[in-house]
Amino acid sequence: MAEEEGAPQGELAITRTGDRLRLAREAAGLSLADIATRTRITQRHLLAIEKSEFSELPGRTYVTGFARAYARAVDLPEAEIGTEIRRELEEDQYGARPLYEAYEPTDPARLPTARLTWTLVVVALILVSAYGVWRFLSVEPDEALIAAQNRDADASEAPSATAPATKAGTATGQAAIAANAPVVLTGISEVWIGFDDATGKTENWRTLDAGETYEVPPAYIEQFTLRTSIPQALKVTVGGRDIGAVGPADTLVKGVSLKPADLVARAEGNGAPGSTPAAAPLPKR
Template sequence: MSEADPEQMVTNSIGDKLRKAREGNDLTLEDVANRTRIPIRHLQNIENGEWDALPAPTYAIGFARSYANVVGLNGSEIGVELREELGAGQHRPVPATAYYEPADPARVPPRSLAIIAGAIALLLIIGYAVWRSGAVDDSGVDRAEVVEVETPLDEATPAGTVPGQASAPATPPATGPVTLTATEEVWLRIYEEGGERLLEKIMTPGESYVIPSTAQRPLILTGRPNVLRVTVGSTEIPALGPAERTISDVSLAPADLLARAGAAQGTAPPAAGAAPSGQ
């Protein structure tokens, strides 16, 4: 885009307005960065109208709003103005995958871990069934007779169940609550897999948010996953991503987070309600 492009001149007017307000308050870019926790390079991009250099339109709007509040302008008005001027199709967000290192363990989808665990469990069940079948055949005892002896109706069938019907597994599901606590100022968006937003804001240091128990499959988008402390009940989860790198579509479901913790420790995910190791 050339310097004479009218779109650049329009959107850059916001950057000029913020820069003039900053200079009018005798503030440096470093002063604004210290108050907003926004990197200086992003503040320079905002003043120069270089919106494509920011991770996503939502980041651009959030950063501009925070900048405006610090220099005495109305952050909400600046955010609305920038959203209208950028437009839905003018700015394309940078895909989150572009920010991952090739060897980053966070690239392994939590859903894959669940599939692998399920496959291993299925193989163990099949192996046990084959071994059991061979043991009965070798003994020369009729199988129907073995079932009668080992599972009498009055002992093997729990009250309230139909004889011959397999009972449900007793393993309790993974439980929460899932809590996110900011150790530094950080913008984030939490949303359902279908797109419904549960939360979108800039959290301040020490502020916490509990994922609603009614959420079916909550996901997160943020550019600073390393400053979020995530817990499932009393179990602390490793960082959701590397420092200062955007993550998106990362599951915040209790089972997926516990699987992530188990993978990081090289062990199976902790049982529901179990205390984290080292306590």
Template structure:
């Protein structure tokens, strides 16, 4: 009798929102790491969502938000998936506030009023949302519109007049060797060839490095935080690629192009 019930139960489980997300991901031949990179949700939380282990997730709001992001990434109806996740939460009684209780004091008089607990939760959510917005502004990749605005602004810069004759400092001898980009802080960047072929795209952490292939055809870079990159040729540092916290695009980073730039201020007399 139990053997006959097992297939039926297994068939029902396939219709759980976590199973739908997993099957959609597998149909795309994408790993859970790929989804984590697209949604910026940690792998362990996506895995818990697939398994329906909602108690491993930080809270109801996050469960719903993560499920919507996952659904968008794999092409499912995010409204329907989030509705099914909420139904699962209610069915499992996970939507109650008990998950936030860290301890149960022996003396009932020590239990704080309920409104204080909800106030603390609300403040924590506000801080988390504020931090997320701040991080998004500083560390996410610039949009196509921002890149286009940067290019237009650069194109509209007035050309130097013939009356301006700034004295050019003595240029040091050209450096030779591989061009290396080293992150000094969290920074997103894209390196690509003149024809548009991408060579590298990632949000780098402090200390991570990328060596520009010597055979790359006129390699260029886009980044929103040029001050977070240390650029070297053969181990010797060259001038910064742009103004801090201002998006740069189509900036050449071959050894020839970098040698043509002004030397770093520290190296000038």
């Protein structure tokens, strides 16, 4: 009887989605390292999700995406987990707002002085300006921003013009790279990367820390294209050869072919089929 009464109390204690994910992982006998291997998400980010410490993650979109990937790894409904995470984010944002305390109009002693009022106004203006600058410089896209970027990128895709004449020496440069040359992605600073299927849907994603390298599996090279929102933070090499930036700085870039020949063509300025990505500039905020 004691055990039966204890179960509901344990269930009531699970008030956060992170607790639910952690219990599912423990019930499956999996460690955080196991989940990191399955999802390609760093253990520190997974631990932050379990503890519901969302401020430790790069941005709102990452919180939802990482939680859905975690849910798939432990056989929980990812759509439901995504909805719960968004609700918790909204609750945390609302709970962080300062409570308003009204002054008693009949008590002059509690009314702020004119100097204090102007000081508060100046401080508020400074904080608003600082926040505006931070939002303008921030490149972490949320869900609505990513959707807008995708629409802009799709709208900017136009029928390709006549291919330019082949430059002398280009064929020689491509021949120097084997068709199965390794494609390696290196984070210059922390950068988010995704792999899109033929329909443009992002099937896999991960975060590279500064200095971290990731060799793209041969199956990914054939089946997926690359996307990233911080091209200047990502270094791409083919057979040890640096191909340069995959797009303009602070721009959502997608549809980047991972085939060695296409990447070499990008480096040599040859618009080979499948090598030209769609890019959408990040809106000023």
